[in-house]
Amino acid sequence: MNGPTSASPAAVAASVPRRRFSLPALPAKYYSVTLITLILVVGQWQGGIVGGWEILATCLGLSLGLELLLGRLLRGAWPSLLSAYISGNSVAILTKPSGEMLWPYAAGALISIASKYVLTYRGRHLWNPTNLSFSVLLLLAPNTMSLLSHQWGNGVATWAVLGVGCLVVWRAKVLPITLAYVVAFALLSWPRSLLTGRDWLTEVAPLTGPMYMLLIFFMLTDPRTVVRSTRGKVLTVVLIALLEALIRLLPQTGLRVLDPLLAAPPIFALFAIGPVAMWLDLRRQAREQAAAPRA
Amino acid sequence: MAAPSPPHHPVLKPVVTVLFAGMLGASWWLDRHPFGTQVADEATHAEALERFGFALREVSAARGIAFTHHAPRLDPLIRNVEPHVAGMGAAISVADADGDGRPDLYATNSDFDRPNALFVQQPDGSFRDLAAQAGVADLNRRGEGVSMGSIWADIDNDGDEDLFVHKWGYAQLLRNERVPTGELRFTDVTAGAGLRRWMNSNGASWIDYDRDGLVDLYVAGYFPERFDLWDLRGETRIMHDSFEFATNGGHNVLWRNLGPGPDGQPRFEDVTARTHCDSTRWTLAVAAADFDGDGWLDLYLANDYGPEEFFRNVEGQRFELASVGLSEDSKSGMSVALGDTRNAGAVDVYVTNISKALYLFQGNNLRVNRLAERAGFENVAREGVIADCGWAWGSQFGDLNNDGWQDLAVVNGFISADREADYWYDMSLIGGAAGDLFEDTRNWADIGDKSLSGYERSRILLSQQGRRFVDVAGAVGCDDVYDGRSVALADLRGRGALDLVIANQKGPLLVYENDVDPGRDWVSFALTGTASNRSALGASVTLEWTAADAAGGAPAARVQTRVVDGGSGFCSQNERALHFGLGHGASVQRAVVRWPSGHAQVLQAPAVRTRHAVTEDAP
Numbered sequence: 001m002n003g004p005t006s007a008s009p010a011a012v013a014a015s016v017p018r019r020r021f022s023l024p025a026l027p028a029k030y031y032s033v034t035l036i037t038l039i040l041v042v043g044q045w046q047g048g049i050v051g052g053w054e055i056l057a058t059c060l061g062l063s064l065g066l067e068l069l070l071g072r073l074l075r076g077a078w079p080s081l082l083s084a085y086i087s088g089n090s091v092a093i094l095t096k097p098s099g100e101m102l103w104p105y106a107a108g109a110l111i112s113i114a115s116k117y118v119l120t121y122r123g124r125h126l127w128n129p130t131n132l133s134f135s136v137l138l139l140l141a142p143n144t145m146s147l148l149s150h151q152w153g154n155g156v157a158t159w160a161v162l163g164v165g166c167l168v169v170w171r172a173k174v175l176p177i178t179l180a181y182v183v184a185f186a187l188l189s190w191p192r193s194l195l196t197g198r199d200w201l202t203e204v205a206p207l208t209g210p211m212y213m214l215l216i217f218f219m220l221t222d223p224r225t226v227v228r229s230t231r232g233k234v235l236t237v238v239l240i241a242l243l244e245a246l247i248r249l250l251p252q253t254g255l256r257v258l259d260p261l262l263a264a265p266p267i268f269a270l271f272a273i274g275p276v277a278m279w280l281d282l283r284r285q286a287r288e289q290a291a292a293p294r295a
Numbered sequence: 296m297a298a299p300s301p302p303h304h305p306v307l308k309p310v311v312t313v314l315f316a317g318m319l320g321a322s323w324w325l326d327r328h329p330f331g332t333q334v335a336d337e338a339t340h341a342e343a344l345e346r347f348g349f350a351l352r353e354v355s356a357a358r359g360i361a362f363t364h365h366a367p368r369l370d371p372l373i374r375n376v377e378p379h380v381a382g383m384g385a386a387i388s389v390a391d392a393d394g395d396g397r398p399d400l401y402a403t404n405s406d407f408d409r410p411n412a413l414f415v416q417q418p419d420g421s422f423r424d425l426a427a428q429a430g431v432a433d434l435n436r437r438g439e440g441v442s443m444g445s446i447w448a449d450i451d452n453d454g455d456e457d458l459f460v461h462k463w464g465y466a467q468l469l470r471n472e473r474v475p476t477g478e479l480r481f482t483d484v485t486a487g488a489g490l491r492r493w494m495n496s497n498g499a500s501w502i503d504y505d506r507d508g509l510v511d512l513y514v515a516g517y518f519p520e521r522f523d524l525w526d527l528r529g530e531t532r533i534m535h536d537s538f539e540f541a542t543n544g545g546h547n548v549l550w551r552n553l554g555p556g557p558d559g560q561p562r563f564e565d566v567t568a569r570t571h572c573d574s575t576r577w578t579l580a581v582a583a584a585d586f587d588g589d590g591w592l593d594l595y596l597a598n599d600y601g602p603e604e605f606f607r608n609v610e611g612q613r614f615e616l617a618s619v620g621l622s623e624d625s626k627s628g629m630s631v632a633l634g635d636t637r638n639a640g641a642v643d644v645y646v647t648n649i650s651k652a653l654y655l656f657q658g659n660n661l662r663v664n665r666l667a668e669r670a671g672f673e674n675v676a677r678e679g680v681i682a683d684c685g686w687a688w689g690s691q692f693g694d695l696n697n698d699g700w701q702d703l704a705v706v707n708g709f710i711s712a713d714r715e716a717d718y719w720y721d722m723s724l725i726g727g728a729a730g731d732l733f734e735d736t737r738n739w740a741d742i743g744d745k746s747l748s749g750y751e752r753s754r755i756l757l758s759q760q761g762r763r764f765v766d767v768a769g770a771v772g773c774d775d776v777y778d779g780r781s782v783a784l785a786d787l788r789g790r791g792a793l794d795l796v797i798a799n800q801k802g803p804l805l806v807y808e809n810d811v812d813p814g815r816d817w818v819s820f821a822l823t824g825t826a827s828n829r830s831a832l833g834a835s836v837t838l839e840w841t842a843a844d845a846a847g848g849a850p851a852a853r854v855q856t857r858v859v860d861g862g863s864g865f866c867s868q869n870e871r872a873l874h875f876g877l878g879h880g881a882s883v884q885r886a887v888v889r890w891p892s893g894h895a896q897v898l899q900a901p902a903v904r905t906r907h908a909v910t911e912d913a914p
Contacts, residue, residue, distance in 0.1 A: 048623035073307055098656040099678030107322045114315045136319060141326035142653050149655050149727045198740045202724055205738060209727030251720060262720040263653035
């Protein structure tokens, strides 16, 4: 996950029309930082979601440190650390390794940040950093790595996080992405229900878990790894939901070799669709830019 | 953000790219070469004896034990999750039921009209199932419930071991009648004792919490007691209200033993509210010991879908839920094993949990007891086999190779059905969902014939001088893949070696006889209380001895504490006698017995290779 960093803070603030209810005029990226911090605090308070402070220190320390190092070395400037802060927190919250090993946290943080500087196309990274690190670690280290499967119960704090999350994505003007994914997931749960024989509520139940909160509020809406147009964004997340539905139907096919994908269907769906959409969008953008002088 | 400087040196990005690839490669390598996870190679019996100092041999058939557990069949309303809900009930406890000095075994069954078994050991080491003639077989009856576990104690201090069977249904207290002919006979005294109450219990332990010399009884509720799981009357919201911090389970109950009434019948009273030791956290295992060394027996609970709980005994008046580092670490506790893992003279705790590659790594907890340092319990099972035993259930500490260090037996595996169909993905749909959805069985996918962490091999974790553990199960001959639930340790034939008895869900009762390197010394203590309860439940022995170190160097001083458990592990109870392995060339300086009465008794230089019968010498 990465925080919103592409939109100019001033532009974002200026673009928000006056409403009867409005949040303080802060750049959207600060709302994202606030939200991830809120999830961290509430999750730790309600369910010990991080585990230990050494985990948080490892993830944040390595994320921030590597971001500073690579930003300075490869781009010649001291980078903003907000994105790395969100990545570090996300790795700390979502990584649930075997035992209490620290190396998967360290690997997750390092791979996330490094991927932004290595897996690039036209100067932009294609994968959401933490989505990439989770995907490759689940595939490369299946005996060690798993993702958050905690449940936050039915407490008020859980709904508070959900409410604040909606406010943040609305403020960051990416609410359509979140809503499109949620609606697509819910709708696609129906044919899945028909094909698997499971109740629709069973199929839609994962949406109510904390992992999906992080998915819909951060990974899917990361402005550095989503396409430019709203229509494109919506189409992308619908395709992600569609691929996720297909992954969730794998047990019906008997393709056991693909079973590892079942451990985190939305993560792998985003891993596959997200960079393709970005690549197409960047290529189109390049063509548009190339055509502009001739026009 | 600072203004960009000129482009970086062209070699930097390839270097970072190589380092990135290296991180991926390192992750792959570390996953396959984890720290601390050591599994010994396969070995023959003789090789295992040579390499590890012991080897196991499954001898149930040879010893005349033929018993298969049957799971309950519940209300058809929850048929979709029945294998999950009905995944418990296979249990084993050890006691000398007939008073002949040889350990006997009691195994539970969990379907209606399926008998429990009391395997009474014969002089030749074989066993005979005398449950029917003793009146402890026919306990699983429609309307009365089915057995989930059992614990033994001499409730009336009359010299024989009585039996308590906790059930999904009405628990039963069966008093051991001393028949002059020597025939075993038990009488159901539940109702007269005031214990007839419907509970859905999966854990119980004896604890003389008030030191009056009569064992009291702590019974843990799992499913709420309002549910009759065979007749749910349309109710499907029977599951946990949270995967992490569920509090909607059955109530736990502490019954105080009032001693015999005017009619000679035992009497108990419910003192739960008065003593503040209730919990509705879906307790699966409970053990009692004096963890903090204040002379009063405390309670340690392992809770499913919730944090463990430590109830400190406040001078026999009440319990307080102590803050000892357990409250934030929520897992799926299923067993409480007691052992002195560091040879530090303290009682540590091992709690089993669930681990499944890719889906869930809760990790087991090895809680080192630092209460004396006011530092609570510290989980040191951070990685390796001690942390990950699959879907682990029962566990017990015992020195299996008599080297002077406590080893660990862990049984595991949940549902072994179709090997090609796995339920973990289905489970993941609901596992992380909101509590309202999780609680209702209608939202759980149909398990059908799918496996859920099935066909897992038991673990025998050999202590490496208390520093780490190596899994030697395959090498020493413990290689079955039944769905293990309950394990108990006993020196069945008085040879100075701890044998294993394993109860498997929907599987056979197994007895692993232990052959130990005859060059290693041992000593054991069979305690009889006088001021304390006669079974000496809750008593501890701290042994001080010297033995040659592993490298054969100069003798080293050692100390170790063991506790007589009134129920521990998961639905199990070990043999009363406390077994200590001593290593080579051992010499025991002294043994200190701390009785539940508060009295301490010192035995000077007890002989090795001997079982010492010790009677409390309190005034």
